[in-house]
Amino acid sequence: MNVIEKPESAERLDLNTPDLAPTELAPQIKPDLLSVEDAASMSLGTMTDLFMAHINPGQMHFMKLLGFNKVKVERAEGMYYYDQNGRKILDFFGGFGSLALGHNHPRITAARKRFQDESRHEIAIAFMSQYAAALAKNLATVSPGDLDMVFLGSSGSEAMEAAVKLAERAAGPDRPKIVHAVNSFHGKTKGVLSITDGELYRGQFKLVDNTVRVPFGDIAAIERAFRADKQIGAIVLETVQGGGGIVEAPDGFWTELRALCDRYGVIMVCDEVQCGFGRTGKFYAFEHHGIVPDITALAKSLGGGKTAMAAMIAKRDIYMKAYGAPKNALIHAQATFGGIGESCITAIEALNVLYDEGLIENSAQTGAYLIERLKELQNRYPKLIKDVRGRGLMVGLEFHDFSQAMPLVVKPMIAMLDDKLKGSLPGFIGSALLRDHGVLVAFTEYNRNVIRLQPPLIATRAHVDEFMDALDAVLSKGVVRIVKDFVASQVG
Numbered sequence: 001m002n003v004i005e006k007p008e009s010a011e012r013l014d015l016n017t018p019d020l021a022p023t024e025l026a027p028q029i030k031p032d033l034l035s036v037e038d039a040a041s042m043s044l045g046t047m048t049d050l051f052m053a054h055i056n057p058g059q060m061h062f063m064k065l066l067g068f069n070k071v072k073v074e075r076a077e078g079m080y081y082y083d084q085n086g087r088k089i090l091d092f093f094g095g096f097g098s099l100a101l102g103h104n105h106p107r108i109t110a111a112r113k114r115f116q117d118e119s120r121h122e123i124a125i126a127f128m129s130q131y132a133a134a135l136a137k138n139l140a141t142v143s144p145g146d147l148d149m150v151f152l153g154s155s156g157s158e159a160m161e162a163a164v165k166l167a168e169r170a171a172g173p174d175r176p177k178i179v180h181a182v183n184s185f186h187g188k189t190k191g192v193l194s195i196t197d198g199e200l201y202r203g204q205f206k207l208v209d210n211t212v213r214v215p216f217g218d219i220a221a222i223e224r225a226f227r228a229d230k231q232i233g234a235i236v237l238e239t240v241q242g243g244g245g246i247v248e249a250p251d252g253f254w255t256e257l258r259a260l261c262d263r264y265g266v267i268m269v270c271d272e273v274q275c276g277f278g279r280t281g282k283f284y285a286f287e288h289h290g291i292v293p294d295i296t297a298l299a300k301s302l303g304g305g306k307t308a309m310a311a312m313i314a315k316r317d318i319y320m321k322a323y324g325a326p327k328n329a330l331i332h333a334q335a336t337f338g339g340i341g342e343s344c345i346t347a348i349e350a351l352n353v354l355y356d357e358g359l360i361e362n363s364a365q366t367g368a369y370l371i372e373r374l375k376e377l378q379n380r381y382p383k384l385i386k387d388v389r390g391r392g393l394m395v396g397l398e399f400h401d402f403s404q405a406m407p408l409v410v411k412p413m414i415a416m417l418d419d420k421l422k423g424s425l426p427g428f429i430g431s432a433l434l435r436d437h438g439v440l441v442a443f444t445e446y447n448r449n450v451i452r453l454q455p456p457l458i459a460t461r462a463h464v465d466e467f468m469d470a471l472d473a474v475l476s477k478g479v480v481r482i483v484k485d486f487v488a489s490q491v492g
C-alpha cells in the first residue's frame with residue numbers, strides 16, 4: 001500500500017534519557033511530513049490508501065457502494081462540488097444541513113480573509129472577546145422570548161452536552177432524569193449518546209442511566225411519564241427529527257408540550273442543530289408552533305459552511321439558576337476553542353447573510369416547490385415512492401420496501417427479505433444519481449428507506465428542476481434496471 005512510512009523509533013528522541021542534558025539534545029529531525037500542497041494535489045489512489053490506513057477502513061465499504069470512492073473534490077462553490085475531472089456535482093445533501101449559505105459564500109470568505117489580514121486574536125479564554133460578545137448578542141437577538149444566554153462550542157454534540165448539563169443543574173439534584181424520544185439523534189459524545197436512540201451508536205457503551213424514553217410526538221405518553229416519575233427534570237427533543245427520517249410531531253403537540261412542561265416544572269430543550277438556522281422556513285423550527293423552549297442549540301450552518309461553530313442558547317433565569325453565582329460560573333464555562341475569534345466572525349457574517357439574502361424565505365418557497373414537484377413524481381411512481389414530507393428545505397423522500405416495487409410473481413419471496421433490504425433501494429437510487437447525473441443526496445439513520453434532501457438555502461427553482469430531472473430519469477428506468485446498473489457499477 002502506498003502509505004507514508006513512520007520514522008524508525010531510533011530517530012525519535014527519548015527526552016527522559018538521564019545522561020542527556022537539554023543543551024546537548026540533538027536537533028529535532030523533521031519527520032517526513034506532507035505539506036498543504038501535497039494534500040491539495042494528492043491522487044485519488046493515495047487518498048484512498050491513507051483513508052484506509054489512518055481514518056476508517058470499514059467506512060470504505062459504504063463509500064464504494066455509493067460511488068463516493070471515485071470522487072476527489074477539487075473545489076466547491078455555491079450549490080456545486082467540482083471533482084478531479086471537472087464534473088459538477090449538485091449538492092442536495094448540504095452536509096446534513098451545514099451548508100445553508102452554500103459552498104464558499106463570497107461574503108464568508110471575505111470576512112475571514114479580512115480577519116486574518118488584520119491579525120485579529122483567536123483564543124477567548126484570558127481576555128474577553130469582542131467577537132464572542134457580538135455573536136452572543138446576535139444569537140440573543142434572533143432568538144425569541146428571553147433566550148438570551150449563549151454558550152459557544154464547536155460541535156452540535158458539544159452544544160447539546162451543554163444543554164443537557166444546564167437542564168440537569170437547573171432542575172436540581174432531586175430531578176436528574178431526562179426524557180428523550182424514540183429515533184432521536186443528539187450527538188455521539190458520551191453524555192448525549194445516552195439520549196441518542198440508535199442501537200448502532202449506543203450498543204457498545206455504558207451510558208448514563210437517568211433517561212426515560214418516549215415515542216416521538218406522543219403527548220399522552222409524555223404526560224404519563226411526567227406524572228409517574230417526579231424525578232424527571234428535563235425533556236430533550238429535536239423539533240424535527242432528522243435521523244428518524246424527517247419526522248414532525250402531530251399538530252398541536254408543541255403547544256401541549258409547552259403547557260405540560262410548565263405544569264410539571266420540566267425544562268424543555270429543543271435541539272435545532274439540524275433543523276435550525278432557517279432550514280424549515282423560520283429561523284428556528286419551533287417558531288412554526290408559536291412556542292419558546294427553555295433551552296435550544298444550533299450548530300452546522302452557524303459555521304457559514306466554512307468552520308466549526310455551535311451554540312447553546314438558554315433562558316436567562318435557567319442559566320442564572322445553574323451557573324449565575326461566581327462559585328458556579330466555571331462549572332461549565334467554554335472549552336479552549338469555545339468562542340474562537342475567526343469562527344465567531346464567520347458565524348456573525350453567516351447570520352447577516354442569512355437575513356440580507358432572504359434565505360429563510362427562500363427556504364420556505366423553494367422547499368414548497370421541491371415538495372410539490374416530488375409529490376407529482378410520487379403520483380407517477382406510486383409503487384416506488386411511499387411518502388414525501390418536510391418543511392422548507394428539510395425534505396424526506398420515503399421509498400416503499402423493496403418487495404413493493406417488484407413484479408407480482410417475485411413479490412412474496414422478496415417480502416421475506418424486506419427488513420434486510422431496507423435502505424438498498426434509496427442506496428441504489430442515490431448511487432445512480434451521483435454516478436449518472438452528478439447529484440448528491442443523503443440518507444437517514446433510522447428509517448433507511450428515506451432519502452434526505454437538505455440542499456443549501458441558496459437553492460433556486462432551477463436547481464430543484466435540475467434535481468428533479470435527474471431523479472425522474474433514474475426512476476423512469478424501473479427498479480430492475482436500477483438494480484442491474486448498480487451491480488454493473490460495483491463490478492465495473
Ligand SMILES: Cc1ncc(COP(=O)(O)O)c(C=O)c1O
Binds near residue numbers: 154155188
Ligand atoms: C439534531 C442533531 N443534534 C446533534 C447533532 C450532533 O452534531 P455534531 O455532529 O456537530 O456533533 C446532530 C448531528 O447530525 C443533529 O442532527
